[in-house]
Amino acid sequence: MKTDEITLERIDDWRWRVPMTGKMRVPGLVFSSEAILPKVQQDRSPLQVANVAHLPGILRASMAMPDMHWGYGFPIGGVAATSVEDGVISPGGVGYDINCGCRLMRTNLDRSDVQSRMKELVESLFRNIPCGVGSAGAIRLSEKREREVLIRGAGWAVENGFGESSDLERTEDGGCMDVADPDTISSRALERGRNQLGTLGSGNHFVEVQFVEDIYDPVAARAFELEKDQVTVMIHSGSRGLGYQVCDDYLKVMNRAVRTYGIDLPDRQLVCAPFDSEEGQRYYRAMACAANYAWANRQALMHWTRKTFGKTLGIGPRDLGMRLVYDVCHNIAKVEEHSVDGRQRKVCVHRKGATRAFPAGHPDIPWSYRSVGQPVLIPGDMGTHSYVLVGTQGALSETFGSTCHGAGRVKSRGEASRVFDIGDLLRSLSERGVRVMAKGKKTLLEEAPGAYKDVSEVVDVVDHAGICRKVAKLRPLGVIKG
């Protein structure tokens, strides 16, 4: 659909419909607000929502979350579920950074325990955690070992001394998608991943030390072991060069596949293949490998964070109590069972810049959270708030158990570099009591808060729309970036 004008019909304060026109198979459903919507229309991402609705086998609606913005084929913040029997799988619905995601750890520390030591803590983290472009990880992998990482994910990391097995229970999918098959990974992707395990990356990846500023849902907070003024740490990172290469490799495969299978698309970047085709299955298994790599990576980064805290503050692991609250994916395609038109069906849910948000009682969430629901982690932009939310029945019924993932960009990187000044940025972060150490000055400017939507507005939309519920607000004390 090459029309520039996309009509958005208001459903209620938090929902807008993109009506079915032309060859759209389902309508579009955009979660937003009166305040955010003008920014959304500016980058024309609603057009992408409409385009995604053309995908064969798409079910219910082509959705977008309030942090949506223009992406590759699919908008960032896009959710699309397709039938595994006659629907497609599309790498653009996952993104280049496969399993870019986020984990949150709680500690026994109070804000007052660390406030005066933030400089030391941030410097130690910056020293101990490999970050920045081109940084090599501390984990040396032979090809054989790398294949094991791709098969076992976070489990591999735990088996090799990075953390505890109890961490796995609090990771989405236990930190491992078992359909992973390293034979579907190209030698180039393997080569790209060989020296990057245990690196943070750069761009919008970070390790952030925070404290709990507000609690909105005391019951859920208690289940997640969160309390006011408690120190937490959030890690945001993905599958590094291995993931990017897998996406690139399979976009080429899918480019040929759309011709083979006669798939008619309004946008070339929506290239895809039937889920049950050879190409579709190979991509799914390769994507799972990259997802596992990312989980192993975040597990290693968490391990070094624990060690750094312990050493810098001179406390043992039991006193530190740095336990994983949860780890979520933001860029992934998952085969899940959902109720569609009254019957349970296996569907392939694409979440690109979106987070799974399962409710209380769902069998796929840890036993200790079964009574409240799955934690949802929403990192804010640099130096501003992050949120912990919880999944709801509303999400399961309406969005295939999905919600937003973060703040979403409003300014291009070029504009951000022109408009923001590094001195002003650092001053404003300092005034907010945030210590920053970053490898790249340019990245810092490109990641300035003004380049993003207000994460509080984004979170309010999903909360009001009932697809998840606010649990806690986290405020940064210090952050390291690549």
Added chain:
Amino acid sequence: MAISAGLRSTIVGVAEHNGTGGRFTQAAGAALNGSIGYKVLDHVADLGVEIHAPSLEDLFVGAARALFDLLGTLESTRGSVVETIDIEGLDLVDLLHDWLSELLFRSAARRRVFSEFRVCRLDSGHLRAEAVGEAFDPDRHSIEREIKAVTFHNLEIVEQEREWRATVIFDV
């Protein structure tokens, strides 16, 4: 507040030297750096460039230079190790994508940086080119940003009034 520029990283890799052995076509305009250039396009989440050059071969040279300029290493790269890149593709756009992707791969996975590029052969199905550079050295080279991939978004090559233009969007 501390910002530390530059990288601390270990170089893993061995400098390669590929001998010459290809046939050179007249790479017209390869030395005319003044008329090969690029501008950055505003794009919300990614990084776009529009490259212009007096010939198709120069366009491929210019695109490669733009890539390493965006990475931040173009100016500081001095080496003279020559690597040959041989690509087959469906069409020119495909070749451009694969040319830049191959350079990005060698940079990211094999820690190479390049500053000079020569197109030996280019037609709609085949590219043979040379990239001249060195192994990445954290003491001299500073990578400004990570480029994840070369996307197909708006990827196009256009000839207009004896000038060639290409648009490339990088995922950053």
